[in-house]
Amino acid sequence: MTIKLNTFTSFTTSNCYVLQPFDNEVCIFIDLPPDLDDALKYVEENNLTIAGALITHGHYDHSLGLRDFNYKSYINLDDQFLARNPQEQIKAFMGNAYDVEEYEGELRSFEEIPYDSIKVYKNPGHTKGSVSYEFPNIGLIFTGDFVFKDGIGRTDLYSGSIDEMKHSIDHVFSNFNEDFEILPGHGPSGKVKSIKENNEYIKVMLNDRTS
Numbered sequence: 327m328t329i330k331l332n333t334f335t336s337f338t339t340s341n342c343y344v345l346q347p348f349d350n351e352v353c354i355f356i357d358l359p360p361d362l363d364d365a366l367k368y369v370e371e372n373n374l375t376i377a378g379a380l381i382t383h384g385h386y387d388h389s390l391g392l393r394d395f396n397y398k399s400y401i402n403l404d405d406q407f408l409a410r411n412p413q414e415q416i417k418a419f420m421g422n423a424y425d426v427e428e429y430e431g432e433l434r435s436f437e438e439i440p441y442d443s444i445k446v447y448k449n450p451g452h453t454k455g456s457v458s459y460e461f462p463n464i465g466l467i468f469t470g471d472f473v474f475k476d477g478i479g480r481t482d483l484y485s486g487s488i489d490e491m492k493h494s495i496d497h498v499f500s501n502f503n504e505d506f507e508i509l510p511g512h513g514p515s516g517k518v519k520s521i522k523e524n525n526e527y528i529k530v531m532l533n534d535r536t537s
């Protein structure tokens with residue numbers, strides 16, 4: 327079985343993943359950054375069929391592409407407010423140069439994802455509605471801004487919480503299969519085992535637990 331995974335990194339540094347998990351032409355997007363052109367071009371050139379998008383959390387650098395994506399999109403509805411209202415977030419990072427309207431299109435709950443082979447973990451901390459999407463059959467986990475190869479997501483933004491982040495590292499990340507590959511919302515991927523051993527932020531949080 328050949329699993330194809332392509333990564334398109336946005337100007338916002340967030341990753342848009344195009345995954346073909348079923349050894350056929352069906353692909354799933356993971357996260358929708360503002361600039362989807364390259365990813366959509368890739369889909370067209372390779373005659374792929376888009377099944378939908380899995381959004382890890384509502385920050386604009388992972389969801390603004392909703393506006394240009396005419397397929398089913400799934401998210402934890404706890405983050406719906408963020409995904410629909412990017413203006414405040416964008417202002418905080420880029421000033422008033424960009425004027426973005428509220429998103430009023432469709433957004434579905436991750437509970438409606440039509441594939442039993444995809445597992446969803448709630449891991450609040452970076453935002454209230456942050457989730458990870460696991461494809462156990464192929465050993466991949468898409469963590470958004472929960473866990474990066476060398477860090478963890480910020481907890482000082484709207485609806486973030488350091489206590490919830492610690493709890494999520496403790497109860498979600500620490501139970502991930504050590505041989506699985508983490509594909510984060512920013513930066514390169516890494517094996518769960520290696521991240522446990524080398525990611526200083528996670529080491530501190532997991533040590534806190536035992537001391």
Ligand SMILES: [Zn+2]
Nearest residue numbers: 383385452471
């Ligand atoms: Zn984020």
